Amino acid sequence: MSLKRFLLPAALSVACLLALPAGAQEAAKEKVILDTDMVEMFDDGVAMTMLAAAPNVQLLGVTTLSGNSWVQDGTATALRQLELEGHTDVPVAMGAEYPLRPDRHQLFKTERLLVGRGHDVWTGSFGLEKPASWQAAYKARYGSAPQLAPVAQHAVNFIIDAVRANPGQVTIAAIGPATNLALAVRMAPDIVPLIGRVVYMGGAFFQPGNTTPAAEFNWYFDPEAAHIALRSPFKEQVILGLDVCEKVIFRKEHYARLLKTLDASPLAAMLRGTFVGEHFEKDASFTHYVWDVLVAAVIIDPSLIAREVVRFVDVNDQPGLSYGQSLAWAHDAPAGAQKARIVTDVDVPRFWNMLNDPRYWRSIPRPQEAGAAH
Ligand code: RIB
Ligand code: CA
Numbered sequence: 439m440s441l442k443r444f445l446l447p448a449a450l451s452v453a454c455l456l457a458l459p460a461g462a463q464e465a466a467k468e469k470v471i472l473d474t475d476m477v478e479m480f481d482d483g484v485a486m487t488m489l490a491a492a493p494n495v496q497l498l499g500v501t502t503l504s505g506n507s508w509v510q511d512g513t514a515t516a517l518r519q520l521e522l523e524g525h526t527d528v529p530v531a532m533g534a535e536y537p538l539r540p541d542r543h544q545l546f547k548t549e550r551l552l553v554g555r556g557h558d559v560w561t562g563s564f565g566l567e568k569p570a571s572w573q574a575a576y577k578a579r580y581g582s583a584p585q586l587a588p589v590a591q592h593a594v595n596f597i598i599d600a601v602r603a604n605p606g607q608v609t610i611a612a613i614g615p616a617t618n619l620a621l622a623v624r625m626a627p628d629i630v631p632l633i634g635r636v637v638y639m640g641g642a643f644f645q646p647g648n649t650t651p652a653a654e655f656n657w658y659f660d661p662e663a664a665h666i667a668l669r670s671p672f673k674e675q676v677i678l679g680l681d682v683c684e685k686v687i688f689r690k691e692h693y694a695r696l697l698k699t700l701d702a703s704p705l706a707a708m709l710r711g712t713f714v715g716e717h718f719e720k721d722a723s724f725t726h727y728v729w730d731v732l733v734a735a736v737i738i739d740p741s742l743i744a745r746e747v748v749r750f751v752d753v754n755d756q757p758g759l760s761y762g763q764s765l766a767w768a769h770d771a772p773a774g775a776q777k778a779r780i781v782t783d784v785d786v787p788r789f790w791n792m793l794n795d796p797r798y799w800r801s802i803p804r805p806q807e808a809g810a811a812h
Contacts, residue, residue: 500530502532620667678732696709731793751776
């Protein structure tokens with residue numbers, strides 16, 4: 439298939455958007471809240487950058503929570519990336535520090551011995567020391583004072599207010615555990631029919647998990663929250679679980695291409711310093727996944743979705759071997775289970791082209807340009 443064929447759908451929708459008058463262009467953008475367990479310049483960070491820069495998206499805000507990182511750390515790294523990228527108008531709201539089940543952090547090590555995969559897997563904030571505050575996390579990581587700060591509002595209230603202010607229009611991109619979303623629908627059930635759609639990175643429906651044999655990280659971190667969210671009768675739920683994410687293999691050639699695209703931007707150094715960057719730098723055969731980046735990509739260009747199935751879905755919230763497992767039924771589902779679109783394939787070559795589209799990275803000031811401007 440030709441490059442032209444790959445690039446055409448996204449180019450067309452952006453061209454249509456640009457043909458509209460300025461006010462109509464703003465109104466035609468998809469309003470997105472990114473709910474994230476942020477890490478810098480890897481999957482959550484790249485997803486945020488793309489959504490912030492996408493011409494057809496209005497990023498209403500970034501809501502953070504613990505998962506990959508403690509919420510204090512994720513908030514600090516979200517702010518730092520937005521500062522470097524010049525996206526200083528995107529509000530960041532800090533959210534849930536702990537999953538819903540009491541004492542989950544304390545019980546986690548024992549639980550892992552009982553139901554874990556039997557070798558070292560990523561345990562996110564369950565295995566990391568909690569920073570005293572987001573400011574302390576920022577200082578420890580970057581050695582300087584932040585330019586931006588999170589809004590005073592809690593992430594859950596931010597979500598509730600943003601949805602009420604934009605009824606039927608907000609897409610929630612849920613790329614971490616579902617804690618903030620579950621709390622929002624419990625605190626304000628009226629928002630459920632007002633949410634345009636929820637696009638999740640989570641679950642592993644038709645294959646093993648990546649944190650226990652049964653469960654994927656985001657939904658294992660807070661199974662009760664995922665259970666509440668998935669069972670909420672949203673207008674639309676779209677799920678990109680391991681079923682599709684593990685078909686998009688991040689190889690050294692993709693890493694090198696992205697570094698080239700980033701050029702002299704400070705994000706290139708950030709990418710090199712990530713866990714994946716360090717591995718790629720010393721081992722050319724290393725491979726990884728880009729999970730959350732796929733959520734951003736299909737929001738920006740839904741035509742990337744090559745195959746999906748519609749199923750009733752749920753998450754097992756009963757502790758034991760299958761705690762956090764994602765469940766899907768074609769019919770005869772348990773009462774209350776809702777339908778979701780489970781994406782099983784995306785157009786992989788077109789995805790890599792999209793990731794390297796300069797429009798997501800071009801506007802990021804290079805150090806020499808920033809210096810010249812002063
Ligand atoms: O299982 C992958 C998911 O867990 C991704 O969202 C990753 O960022 C972590 O949150
Ligand atoms: Ca994530």
